[in-house]
Amino acid sequence: MDDNGVEEAAILLMSIGEEEAAEVFKHLAPKEVQRLGETIARLKIVPRERLTRVLDRFAADAQESHTLVADTDEYVKSVLRKALGEDKANLLIDRILQGSDVTGIEGLKWLDPGTVAELLRNEHPQIVAAILVHLEPDMASEIMKFFTERQRNEVMVRIATLDGIQPAALKDLNEVMSNVLAGGDKMRKASLGGVKPAAEIINLLGSALETSVLDYVRESDPDLAQKLMDNMFGFDDLIKLDDKGVQAVLKEVQSESLVLALKGAMPEMREKVFRNMSSRAAETLKEDLDGRGPVRVSDVETEQKEILKIVRRLVEEGQIVLATGGADEFL
Secondary structure, eight states: OOHHHHHHHHHHHHHHOHHHHHHHHTTSOHHHHHHHHHHHHHOOOOOHHHHHHHHHHHHHHHHHOOOSOSOHHHHHHHHHHHHHOHHHHHHHHHHHHTTTOOHHHHHGGGSOHHHHHHHHTTSOHHHHHHHHTTSOHHHHHHHHTTSOHHHHHHHHHHHHTOOOOOHHHHHHHHHHHHHHHHTOGGGOOOSOOSHHHHHHHHHTTOHHHHHHHHHHHHHHOHHHHHHHHHHHOOGGGGGGSOHHHHHHHHTTSOHHHHHHHHHTSOHHHHHHHHHTSOHHHHHHHHHHHHHOOOOOHHHHHHHHHHHHHHHHHHHHTTSOOOOOOSTTOOO
């Protein structure tokens, strides 16, 4: 479904009320629920003309669609048993419907890949392979990234050599996963933690505690310390510097580097830079910015990072202070 189709579906769900919309969501796949949910959250105002158009289209489509059988699974079972007898029908029924009763395995689609990997970590590679083939390829690949190299290789070989799954085996597998998920709420991970929220917390500690924490992290994991520093403030956060701080930074930055860095900066950041330059230098910089054509995002980011390195050095030398909040806030 394209973006316009998703928006129309979202508009329809918003118009039919919470209870009815909830019933629709029950029949959707996790990715569909997420995409529709994000679209609904984004649609604040819908023009009346568009709402009318969406409702009219739905009414027309609904009139052309009819439900022939309320429960297709039961219909198939009943017809086959009447036609072939109990024994022969049962042999076919399992094969026909084997993909329709995988509620336990389907439940994995609602978990993040890391949690699924943890649930499957101690399972036999053959079982893991049988489960992963029921998931979308992109999710299966993300799950496998959490495995050890040995487990990942063993599972991949079994997926590649898997030649179907017997209905009885699928039923047993599904029951196992249903039982695991029944007690798996404690393993479900929310999208919390990570470098970014850690950096945001450090930002609010104040300069003294901030230095202490970063020094501690740097001793055991220099790369992690660098990632935290990279996320503690970005280029546009330099707007928090006072005029003296901006001037100190500008003395250290080459004009060409500044032009590239400002190509990706907020207008407020640009204005702050202009205000802390002589009128002639500011005019020259504006002309350079206006005259510079499109530039690679990677080039802009590179120059911004170089300027941030200068900022960090000046902060460490005590020449400038960043407003990071907390009890030691200066700016």
